[in-house]
Amino acid sequence: MWFQEGWRPTCSCNADKVPSIVLDPFLGSGTTALACQLLGRRCIGIEIEEKYCEIAANRCQQMVFKL
Numbered sequence: 001m002w003f004q005e006g007w008r009p010t011c012s013c014n015a016d017k018v019p020s021i022v023l024d025p026f027l028g029s030g031t032t033a034l035a036c037q038l039l040g041r042r043c044i045g046i047e048i049e050e051k052y053c054e055i056a057a058n059r060c061q062q063m064v065f066k067l
Contacts, residue, residue: 030056 020041024032027045029052036043037060047053 027056028052030059033060 022032022036022041022043024043024045027033027047030045033043033045033056035041045056047056
């Protein structure tokens with residue numbers, strides 16, 4: 001599928017594909033982060049409510065860093 005291939009370079013230098021990084025400044029329950037995980041993208045999510053951080057971490061099964 002086209003969305004699983006990653007970004008294609010616009011030049012003809014045959015550079016490697018690099019997964020995109022998605023910034024979600026209102027992470028909430030982590031739907032965007034989960035979609036990124038399924039599509040092979042990287043995600044940076046920001047959320048101030050601790051309960052939503054826990055929900056997102058459980059959904060994505062990733063480690064959440066507390067600041």
